[in-house]
Amino acid sequence: QVTLRESGPALVKPTQTLTLTCTFSGFSLSTSGMCVSWIRQPPGKALEWLALIDWADDKYYSTSLKTRLTISKDTSKNQVVLTMTNMDPVDTATYYCARVLGSRGEFDSWGQGTLVTVSS
Amino acid sequence: SYELTQPPSVSVSPGQTARITCSGDALPKQYAYWYQQKPGQAPVLVIYKDNERPSGISERFSGSRSGTTVTLTISGVQAEDEADYYCQSADSSGTYVFGTGTKVTVL
Numbered sequence: 574q575v576t577l578r579e580s581g582p583a584l585v586k587p588t589q590t591l592t593l594t595c596t597f598s599g600f601s602l603s604t605s606g607m608c609v610s611w612i613r614q615p616p617g618k619a620l621e622w623l624a625l626i627d628w629a630d631d632k633y634y635s636t637s638l639k640t641r642l643t644i645s646k647d648t649s650k651n652q653v654v655l656t657m658t659n660m661d662p663v664d665t666a667t668y669y670c671a672r673v674l675g676s677r678g679e680f681d682s683w684g685q686g687t688l689v690t691v692s693s
Numbered sequence: 694s695y696e697l698t699q700p701p702s703v704s705v706s707p708g709q710t711a712r713i714t715c716s717g718d719a720l721p722k723q724y725a726y727w728y729q730q731k732p733g734q735a736p737v738l739v740i741y742k743d744n745e746r747p748s749g750i751s752e753r754f755s756g757s758r759s760g761t762t763v764t765l766t767i768s769g770v771q772a773e774d775e776a777d778y779y780c781q782s783a784d785s786s787g788t789y790v791f792g793t794g795t796k797v798t799v800l
Contacts, residue, residue, distance in 0.1 A: 610789070620728075620736065620779050620791040633787040669735060677783035679726045681747065683735040 575599035577609075577670050577684035584690050585660050591689060595653040595670030599682075602628055602648050608673035609653040610680060611644065613666040621666075625673060626653060662691045695719045697780050697792035704798045711767040713795045715780030718761060725763040726781045727756060729774075736779065740765060767797070775799045 581593035593611070600607055610625040624644040625633045634642050643656045653670060667688045671680040697717040705711040715725060725743050728736035738747050740756040743763060753768045767774050780792035 612791070619794040620730075620781075622781075622789040622791055625787070625789065631787075633789075636788060677723060677787065677789075679738055679741040680728070680736070680781070681738050681741075683737075686735055 575672055575682040577672060577682060579668060579670050579684045579687040581668070581687055581689065583688060584692065586693050587661055587691060589660050591655075591657045591660050591664070593655045593657075593668055593670075593687065593689075595655070595684060597651050597653070597670075597672065600672060602626075602646055602651070602653070604628055606675045606678075608675070608678070609646070610671050610673050611653075611655045612669045612671060612680070613664075614669070614686075615663075615666040618666075623657075623668075624655060627676070660691045665689065665691050695784060695790060697782060697790055699778075699780060699792040699795045701793070702796045702798065704800055705767075705770045706800045707770060707772065709770055711770050711774070711797055713765045713767075713778050713780075713797070714762055715764070715792045716762045717782065717790070717792075719784050720758070720761050720763055720782060723782045723784065725756065725758065727754075727765045728779045728781065730777045730779065731775075739778075770797075770799055772799050 577597040608627040611623040626644045641658045646653045667686040669686045670684045672682040727740040730736040739754045744756040755766045783789045
């Protein structure tokens with residue numbers, strides 16, 4: 574059974590750096606074809622793809638946010654970490670991590686999401 | 694990056710058929726995927742690779758494509774199908790995009 578769980582601060586101040594951790598089980602990120610991605614959803618708005626890391630440690634970022642994002646993995650801990658710098662109130666959203674099957678594949682399993690509010 | 698455009702809302706009576714379109718210039722070159730999201734819940738994959746249904750997803754859900762448009766069809770709509778639906782695809786550089794989302798209302 575594949576499970577993913579997001580963790581991190583619920584509240585961050587403007588200009589701070591957000592660090593989120595996705596802890597997963599039921600698969601290994603060292604297995605060919607496995608990827609983990611981050612997606613966010615502002616309240617009442619659409620899903621927005623942020624970043625993806627694959628089994629070979631290749632990393633892909635949203636064009637509009639790439640200067641602020643860093644994704645990394647710790648295969649031994651079954652964790653993927655996303656950092657987002659210079660947080661702004663418009664970054665308030667529920668942040669999800671999801672497993673992605675293969676290059677340009679489907680997001681087949683999702684975490685429950687974690688709400689991050691950016692406010693002073 | 695490119696965009697995937699969906700109608701904001703679709704309304705359908707129980708037992709009828711709902712069709713949700715998703716348009717994007719890059720769609721002819723990449724597979725499309727569809728997700729259902731109910732309030733307060735994470736999205737759930739309902740269609741992958743244009744028209745494949747994951748295990749456990751009702752046969753009432755199907756996908757199709759024509760040119761730069763893909764369509765999610767929900768046959769025999771039930772009250773439990775009321776949700777937001779998102780299409781998703783990727784481009785050749787390895788970046789992903791989600792559609793603008795469609796709210797399906799069961800009348």
